[in-house]
Amino acid sequence: MISWREFSQYPFDRKIRTLYEQASFVVAIRYYGYKINLYLLGQDYVEVFYNHKEDKIEKISLLDSDHSRMKFYYDQIKLPSHLIQ
Numbered sequence: 001m002i003s004w005r006e007f008s009q010y011p012f013d014r015k016i017r018t019l020y021e022q023a024s025f026v027v028a029i030r031y032y033g034y035k036i037n038l039y040l041l042g043q044d045y046v047e048v049f050y051n052h053k054e055d056k057i058e059k060i061s062l063l064d065s066d067h068s069r070m071k072f073y074y075d076q077i078k079l080p081s082h083l084i085q
Contacts, residue, residue, distance in 0.1 A: 001042040004062050015060050019046065029072040038063065038073065 002022065010018060023039035023046065030036075037048040045063035050056070 003042065004044040004046075007041060007044075007046075008062075012057075012060070016048075016057065019048065019060070027073065027076050029069070029076070031069050031072060034058075036069070 002018065007015065007018065019039050019041065023041040026038040026040055026045070028035055028037045033051060033053060035050045035052060037050065039046045039048065047059075047061050047063055048057055049059040049061075051058050
């Protein structure tokens with residue numbers, strides 16, 4: 001199982017490939033100009049920020065459970081209790 005620490009060191013293209021091959025897609029939300037796909041990679045939730053206008057993935061990051069966009073996830077799915085503030 002890949003840890004976030006190991007995954008975060010991968011080059012961008014390898015991160016994308018690893019998510020596609022080894023992670024589980026959870027849900028997608030719209031957030032400002034982005035479509036954010038949430039994946040479960042091992043024990044970690046990973047967000048992929050896709051910019052429609054630019055037609056590209058701009059950022060891949062570990063889910064920040066303190067961020068205000070968490071309410072968008074809570075509206076759609078039941079996340080583990082340790083992610084609920």
